[in-house]
Amino acid sequence: MRKSNSLPPAGHYNSNYGNFQTELYAQVRHExxxxxxxxxxxxxxxxxxxxxxxxxLSVGARLLDVACGAGGPALRIAAITGCSIVGIDVHEQAVTTANLxxxxxxxxxxxxxxxxxATAPLPFSDSSFDAITCIDAINHFSNRQSVIAEWVRLLKPGGRLLFTDPITLTGPLTNAEVATRSSAGFxxxxxxxxxxxxxxxxxxQLLVCEDTxxxxxEVAEARHAARESRSAALREVEGQQSxxxxxxxxxxxxxxxxxGRLSRFVYVSKKLS
Ligand SMILES: C[S@@+](CC[C@H](N)C(=O)[O-])C[C@H]1O[C@@H](n2cnc3c(N)ncnc32)[C@H](O)[C@@H]1O
Structure with missing residues (x-):
């Protein structure tokens, strides 16, 4: 693994990926x-x-999912479209789970x-992917411009890039809110x-910018409620503080x-020929 330019992901990533395939965590995700x-x-x-x-995407196409986590979203895309996928993530347990x-x-x-x-130059050839996705992770990269430039290198002409950015300022935040909202790494x-x-x-070329x-x-509220209703079991696994x-x-x-103070947007763009 290459040296990271950013802090390694920590906090809730460790408990969520460390226990990803247990029935308890699957129930929380389902709810x-x-x-x-x-x-x-x-x-x-x-x-x-x-x-x-x-x-x-269709059969024969190649997708790169950057910061793929436990791989579920990219695998669903492969199952639906018939494409091939490569997923990369810096969290070892997430990658192990993804391969399983x-x-x-x-x-x-x-x-x-x-x-x-993902913040380092990537070991793939120029123009080797039809599409690149990065879901709710671009906020973890300190060098956004060079990361996106690297994705442009990897895309075929006409290829699509889709990323979500869940850390877009659209209103005032207190220092306590910033600290809590950024408690899992960089x-x-x-x-x-x-x-x-x-x-x-x-x-x-930007094709789509949509407020999501x-x-x-909704997901944050539902995840909070799903965890709260299993608090005793989760406390045993994660510990009280975590x-x-x-x-x-x-x-x-x-x-x-x-x-509406911290917003999430999805951007779809196209590499020009
Ligand atoms: C909110 S999770 C999203 C995971 C996945 N995209 C999904 O939708 O389930 C953010 C992911 O970014 C990964 N990450 C953070 N910094 C990274 C880096 N420098 N390189 C690669 N992955 C990174 C974390 O390990 C984590 O899996």
Whole structure:
């Protein structure tokens, strides 16, 4: 694994990935997301279905999912479209789980997950992917412009990039809210407009910019409630401090999203020929 330019993901990522395949954590995901596709983000399956419409993926296409987590979202795309997927993430337990899930879902021949730091140059050839996705993770990279420039290098002409940014400032935040909302490693808070400018500076053509903050608020509230109703069991696994920390994170994430102060946007862009 390459050296990271950012703090390694910590906090709730360790408990969520460390216990990903247990029945307890699967139940929480099922209640939080409606459908447990193996995600660890704000992504729901109906949202992913809409995202897929912009990606033009079919049998034989290659998708790179950056910061793929436990791999569930990318594997669902492979199952629906017939494409091949490569997922990269810096969290070793997430990558191990992703490779296990690929086998369990019968997709091992079309899916590969690797421990790679997305903030470093990536070990793939120029123009080798039809699409790149990055769901709720770009906020963890300190060097956004060079990360997106690297994605442009990897995309084929006409290829699509889809990323969500759940850490877009659209109102005032207190120092306590910032500290709680950024309690899992490195976070970059950017004003609305920053992502559009960066996409354009990297030579991509912006096709879609959509506000998906309501989805984040709903998932954060539902995940908080699902965990609260299993608090005794989760406290035993995570410990009191870690359980409380994640609950506080989810409560703040829900509140600042509901009040439109910290927003989530999805951006789809195209590499020009
Ligand atoms: C909110 S999770 C999203 C995971 C996945 N995209 C999903 O939808 O389930 C953010 C992910 O970013 C990963 N991450 C953070 N910093 C990273 C880095 N420098 N390189 C690669 N992955 C990173 C974390 O390990 C975590 O899996």
């Amino acid at each position: 939080a997301f409606g459908e447990d596709i193996g995600q660890n983000s704000w992504l729901t399956s109906d949202e992913q279905d809409r995202f897929l419409e912009s990606l033009n 899930l690929a086998g369990q879902r019968g997709l091992a021949e079309r899916a590969e997950f690797r421990s790679i730091d 976070y970059l808070f950017v004003p609305h407009g920053y992502d559009e400018r960066t996409i354009s500076q990297c030579g991509l 903050t309501a989805n984040m608020a 359980f409380d920390g994640q609950q506080e994170f989810l409560a703040v994430a829900a509140r600042v999203a509901r009040e």
